[in-house]
Amino acid sequence: MIFRQLFDCASSTYSYLLASRRGGEALIIDPVLERVDRYLQLMTELDLKLVKAVDTHLHADHVTGLGALRDRTHCITVMGEQSGVDVVSMRVAEGDKLEIEGLSLDVLYTPGHTDDSYSFLMGDRVFTGDTLLIRGTGRTDFQNGDPRDQYHSIFDKLLKLPDETLVYPAHDYKGDTVSTIGEERAFNPRLQVKSIDQYVELMSSLNLPNPKMMDVAVPSNMRQGLAQETIARRGWALTAEQAVELVGRPDVAFIDLREKTEREKRGVIPGSLHAPYRDLPTNIRPGGVLHELARLSGKRMLFYCAFGERSAMAVMAAQEAGLASACHIQGGLAAWKKAEGPVDR
Numbered sequence: 001m002i003f004r005q006l007f008d009c010a011s012s013t014y015s016y017l018l019a020s021r022r023g024g025e026a027l028i029i030d031p032v033l034e035r036v037d038r039y040l041q042l043m044t045e046l047d048l049k050l051v052k053a054v055d056t057h058l059h060a061d062h063v064t065g066l067g068a069l070r071d072r073t074h075c076i077t078v079m080g081e082q083s084g085v086d087v088v089s090m091r092v093a094e095g096d097k098l099e100i101e102g103l104s105l106d107v108l109y110t111p112g113h114t115d116d117s118y119s120f121l122m123g124d125r126v127f128t129g130d131t132l133l134i135r136g137t138g139r140t141d142f143q144n145g146d147p148r149d150q151y152h153s154i155f156d157k158l159l160k161l162p163d164e165t166l167v168y169p170a171h172d173y174k175g176d177t178v179s180t181i182g183e184e185r186a187f188n189p190r191l192q193v194k195s196i197d198q199y200v201e202l203m204s205s206l207n208l209p210n211p212k213m214m215d216v217a218v219p220s221n222m223r224q225g226l227a228q229e230t231i232a233r234r235g236w237a238l239t240a241e242q243a244v245e246l247v248g249r250p251d252v253a254f255i256d257l258r259e260k261t262e263r264e265k266r267g268v269i270p271g272s273l274h275a276p277y278r279d280l281p282t283n284i285r286p287g288g289v290l291h292e293l294a295r296l297s298g299k300r301m302l303f304y305c306a307f308g309e310r311s312a313m314a315v316m317a318a319q320e321a322g323l324a325s326a327c328h329i330q331g332g333l334a335a336w337k338k339a340e341g342p343v344d345r
């Protein structure tokens with residue numbers, strides 16, 4: 001396995017680059033905008049292809065690298081289902097798996113620092129975001145934070161992991177890099193409380209100043225810009241209402257770019273083909289299944305995904321590969337459901 005812990009000095013943020021092998025797919029957790037060039041250089045050096053960029057929560061102390069990585073690698077951008085961040089193209093929830101080639105992370109919903117805070121468990125290690133820090137815990141006094149939720153996330157979820165589980169947080173301000181669940185249970189001063197009320201009292205009495213970057217970082221992290229806006233300007237987008245009219249038409253192929261787990265959970269547009277986003281480069285090349293389908297059948301290629309971001313990137317790539325009929329459903333299956341389009345379970 002390739003595992004790199006990367007550090008942003010300005011915000012004391014740790015980012016994590018994961019891959020199962022050289023030459024394979026990579027995932028990055030909590031990338032920082034100013035470090036994006038460095039990540040891309042490292043991935044080139046290690047011959048990795050970035051397929052997913054994940055934020056553990058909406059950050060208030062640095063600008064996320066999600067938008068820049070999306071623009072430069074066309075990777076899938078991931079956050080929790082509570083997230084209202086525009087750039088996110090895939091939302092996950094408790095119990096889901098976050099997968100890339102050769103690696104699978106369990107998704108744990110661990111609210112408290114914010115209401116969109118997630119942790120990711122991968123075998124012997126857990127990425128705890130700002131929920132559990134080394135000898136500390138993330139503040140709970142803004143961004144819908146809640147010390148009660150955080151107590152449950154830590155005591156009922158994270159501390160239930162085996163003692164030897166390695167803890168990799170999103171920040172450290174003292175120079176520590178890694179801890180373990182057992183060590184934190186024993187030595188984390190915030191966790192030496194006798195009750196939830198005592199924890200709430202402790203967290204409510206911290207009186208911390210707002211992060212320096214907060215006024216810049218939060219709005220900027222909420223709006224990283226949409227791939228869909230470009231596609232719509234070029235006339236390659238249909239509204240969900242327009243797309244609903246095309247169901248069952250013999251000259252239109254609905255193509256679902258989501259992953260198998262998303263299809264099982266949220267349902268599919270009746271009669272749609274499954275062609276996951278990760279296989280897109282192969283599928284749209286001459287000889288690829290989508291390229292040949294378009295060529296041989298003359299069908300209009302109508303891509304869709306969860307929210308319209310992956311499908312917008314797919315339209316761009318397909319148009320570049322010569323599939324002139326490629327377009328997508330703006331807003332994805334979420335908009336489709338709002339337009340009361342039919343869904344097969």
Ligand SMILES: [Fe+2]
Pocket residue numbers: 057058059060061113130138
């Ligand atoms: Fe945070």
